[in-house]
Structure formats: structure tokens, C-alpha cells
Amino acid sequence: MQKSTFVPRTFDRAQSRASGRGKIKNSRTARYRHFTFCISNFASRYERAAFTLIETVVAVAVISAAVVGPFALATRGIASASLSKNRLVAANLAQEGIELVRAVRDNNVLCDSLDGAVDGSWEWDRDPDGSGQFRNRNKIGVAWDRRTTISCSGSTVVSPLLDANSCEDSNLRLDPATGLYGYDLGDPETAFQRCVDIDQPGGPEDGINPTEMMDVTVAVTWNERGVARTVELTERMYNWR
Numbered sequence: 001m002q003k004s005t006f007v008p009r010t011f012d013r014a015q016s017r018a019s020g021r022g023k024i025k026n027s028r029t030a031r032y033r034h035f036t037f038c039i040s041n042f043a044s045r046y047e048r049a050a051f052t053l054i055e056t057v058v059a060v061a062v063i064s065a066a067v068v069g070p071f072a073l074a075t076r077g078i079a080s081a082s083l084s085k086n087r088l089v090a091a092n093l094a095q096e097g098i099e100l101v102r103a104v105r106d107n108n109v110l111c112d113s114l115d116g117a118v119d120g121s122w123e124w125d126r127d128p129d130g131s132g133q134f135r136n137r138n139k140i141g142v143a144w145d146r147r148t149t150i151s152c153s154g155s156t157v158v159s160p161l162l163d164a165n166s167c168e169d170s171n172l173r174l175d176p177a178t179g180l181y182g183y184d185l186g187d188p189e190t191a192f193q194r195c196v197d198i199d200q201p202g203g204p205e206d207g208i209n210p211t212e213m214m215d216v217t218v219a220v221t222w223n224e225r226g227v228a229r230t231v232e233l234t235e236r237m238y239n240w241r
Contacts, residue, residue, distance in 0.1 A: 083224055090220040090231035097196050097218035098235050100142040100160040104128055105237055107159040111152035124239040128159040135214050140196040141166035145182035167195035191222040212239040
């Protein structure tokens, strides 16, 4: 019978410690590599997100510039066109105001020649309503649809009315059928107000007495996008008979 031989196993503590340190080292290396990979992966994702955000901001800026620029120009162009149109309308309304006052003066001169009396018996600056002279009067409202009939020695003359202190109470209205501006309450209201001031000059002009002259100033006002606008015309009229 063969005897078994027992060989005692030698336990090497140094080798065991070395092996343990190796496992720990390998474990630490693995964790470090995993941590480094995670950090690298996070950084890569962050960079991609950052680049995506930058690209989005740039794209939005480009699109905004492409859209807002032309839109702003178009808006400014529309506002400029509207202002130009309203200025033209206001200038014509102011000129019409001058012509209406001139018509009153002309009708007075006509009546003076029709009454058969001496020149000057019918005053050239007589108010159409017969209340006196219309010099040195302010804030007068005039319009083509405000008229009165004057009788002078059997003849009749239709003359515009000069409504004192009425121009600031209401805006002009536009007759859609005729395209004329007046004060008919049945017509739509516009943004324009027209006021007439009539003043006697303070001194003579080329030997002409101030009582033979009058300065007529017509101001047309309106509101344009919150800004008050005014067009004003002034003309000097004379007793030309």
C-alpha cells in the first residue's frame, strides 16, 4: 500500500499582501477609468448641448433680423405715407378756409355794388349774419355746408357763415358722396379740426389804413399716432373796391 505524502502549503503573507494590493489597485484603476469615462461622456454631451444652444441663438438672431428689419421698414413706410396724406388733406382744408373767408369779403363787395348806394354803405368786412364786422375774431368755424342768404337791394347772395367759437367743439366730417368736409352730423367724423382767426394789422402797409386790411389765419390740427400735428396758412386780405 502506497503511502500518501502530505506536502504542507506555505502561506506567503508578502505575496498575499501584494496580491491584495494588486486587486485594490486594479479596482481603483477600473473605478478611475469609469469615472474618467463618465466625465468625458458628460463633457461631450455638455459641449454638444452648448453648441446646439449657440446654433439656436444664432439662428434665432438671423431669422429675427430677416423678419423684423423689413417689418420695421414697412411699418415706418406706412406711417410716413399716412402722415404725408394727412398733411396734404390738412393743407387743402386750410386753403379752403382761406377761400371761404375770401368769399365772405367778395360777397360784401358785391352787395355794396348792388345796393345802389354810395360805395362803402355795405361794409366789406360785414359779418354774414348781420351782427357787425368780423375782424378781430378768433376760433371761427367755417365750412361749405354752413351758409346763409344775404339780401341786398332785391338781390340775394349765398355766403358762408362764420361761426364764432365753434371750431374747437367738433371735428370736421367727411361727406362720402361728395368728398367734401363739413359739419353735417350725418357724416362720419374725421380727425381734423379747422379754426380761423381774423385780426386787423397793427399798422399801415404802403399807406393802406389797417382798417382796410385783415390777416386771416387758418389752422388745421389732428392727432397722428399720439402726436399733435398742425398745418397753418395766413393770408392778408384787403378792401379792394
